[in-house]
Amino acid sequence: MTELKGALIGCGFFAINQMHAWRDVEGAYIVAICDRDPERLKTVGDQFGIERRYSDAEAMFADGGFDFVDIATTVESHRALVEMAARNRVPAICQKPFAKTLSDAKAMVEACRKAGVALMVHENFRWQTPIQAVRKALETGAIGTPFWGRFSFRSGYDVFSGQPYLAEGERFIIEDLGIHTLDIARYILGDVSALTARTRRVNPRIRGEDVATILLDHENGATSVVDVSYATKLSKEPFPETLMELDGSEGTIRLTQGYRLEVNNAQGTTIADVSPKLLSWASRPWHNIQESVYAIQQHWVDQLRRGAEHSTSGADNLKTFALVEAAYDSAAQGKTIDVGAML
Ligand code: NAD
Ligand code: 89Y
Structure with missing residues (x-):
């Protein structure tokens, strides 16, 4: 071909x-x-x-x-x-x-x-190996019906040296990074009907918010928390890992630092290493993101050839982007935002 x-x-x-x-x-x-x-x-x-x-x-x-x-x-x-x-x-x-x-x-x-x-948004984080592994575990029914989740990205990594514009915008972490975490929350627990957010800026050398805590009501009744920070100084820097906690009717999933996936249910506990591959051109710690860039671009080609919709098509991404706008609105007004009404 x-x-x-x-x-x-x-x-x-x-x-x-x-x-x-x-x-x-x-x-x-x-x-x-x-x-x-x-x-x-x-x-x-x-x-x-x-x-x-x-x-x-x-x-x-x-x-x-x-x-x-x-x-x-x-x-x-x-x-x-x-x-x-x-x-x-x-x-x-x-x-x-x-x-x-x-x-x-x-x-x-x-x-x-x-x-x-065709229009696809390069929303690559859902293509990361650990995120795909969680989605597969859920699809096997390992924890039954999930009713609660936490999607967490807390880091002190200096993103401003490579991307200086991130320090200059009125908006920072939700628009730049939280957008990925919100997309992962949708990918794992489904679309969102309402959202409440709180933000703050800790780093005095940047203009926008570098901490956000967002409460999501999913359409299927699940509740989740998306919490993101670039002001969190840990003994072992987790950048760029998204950590996850999911509670379901039959068990729990925990994706913890170091790409460790733990699934607990009545059959016991399974622990798996879901580390991303280090591609020949990739470098740590970015290799997790870099592998997902390859995966989403391959998906683009495969779906374009089939004439099929992309996982993160423009239409799909409106539902993620709405969460970004809703989070800023919620934080500014101190209110819960009806996300459905925005779409
Ligand atoms: P950058 O500023 O380093 O690069 C952008 C480039 O685009 C510049 O070289 C600029 O000259 C060029 N450019 C801008 N407008 C143009 C135009 N109209 N015509 C031709 N050239 C133009 O930015 P970056 O850090 O590479 O980020 C680019 C995008 O990638 C951003 O939207 C950022 O959020 C995104 N990003 C995504 C990920 C991810 O994991 N998906 C990671 C980092 C950055
Ligand atoms: O721009 C951001 C992104 O999309 O992934 C990580 C990042 O490079 C810095 O927050």
Whole structure:
């Protein structure tokens, strides 16, 4: 089968992972890249041997010759670039956070729907090996019906050295990292009907909130807590692990630091090592995220070929993005937010 040709826009910090993963993915490869920063364009072009290089995305679409576009820029440009892809009838992957606002995200989904092109949000955390392992354990019925969960990401890792813009935005942890944790909560316990959040900023050198505690009412009646922090200094740094606790009618699941999965039920306790693979180009501690980048990109190709919906399609991601907006609204107003009413 002929391989799909892709173009990537945004050759920054995280795109390096995406470019490595495109080399490993079966069924697709990158033929063109674009960045308005000439140095970044040259670095990535030279490192990955890509000859077709553009400083302007419109010019790249005008030249064409690719089957999909991978948008790896920061959020400010997402709407314009996704709509550009739709106008050019090119299927698109868009990095998280999907958009600045839920209304922008809805417009992006609508533009791609009208153009008849696939749109997937690069919401990769649910593709991490430990998260997939928890989902499989639940699907086997090991703990019966889950009624309570905790999805926790607490770290003191310096994310600002690689991504300095994270210190500058009015919004920080919910939009940047909590978005993944909220998506995992949806992936594991289902869609959310209402949400209550509290936030605070501990680090005085950044603008946005670096701690958030969010209470979720799931549509199936389960309750969960999503708690995220970049102000938590532990003796053993867990970055970038999401830890999980799930209580069900027949047992419990615990995903603890060091990628240890414990399942308890009437049959006893099973303990498994659910560590991610260290891919040839990956480095610790990022290997967990890096492996999920490869997994989501392979999923993109596989589903595009089948003409099937992606796990984190634009439409699916509206339900995660709504939780981000609801969390900021809830924290600002001190109220519980009806999430269903936002969609
Ligand atoms: P970055 O600032 O390092 O890179 C972005 C690049 O895009 C820059 O080189 C910039 O010049 C370029 N760019 C911006 N607008 C452009 C446009 N209109 N046309 C052409 N080039 C343009 O940012 P980053 O840290 O690589 O983050 C990129 C995105 O990846 C963000 O949305 C971030 O949240 C996301 N991210 C995701 C994960 C994950 O696990 N999914 C991890 C880290 C970052
Ligand atoms: O930008 C963030 C993401 O998506 O995963 C981790 C991160 O790089 C820093 O919080």
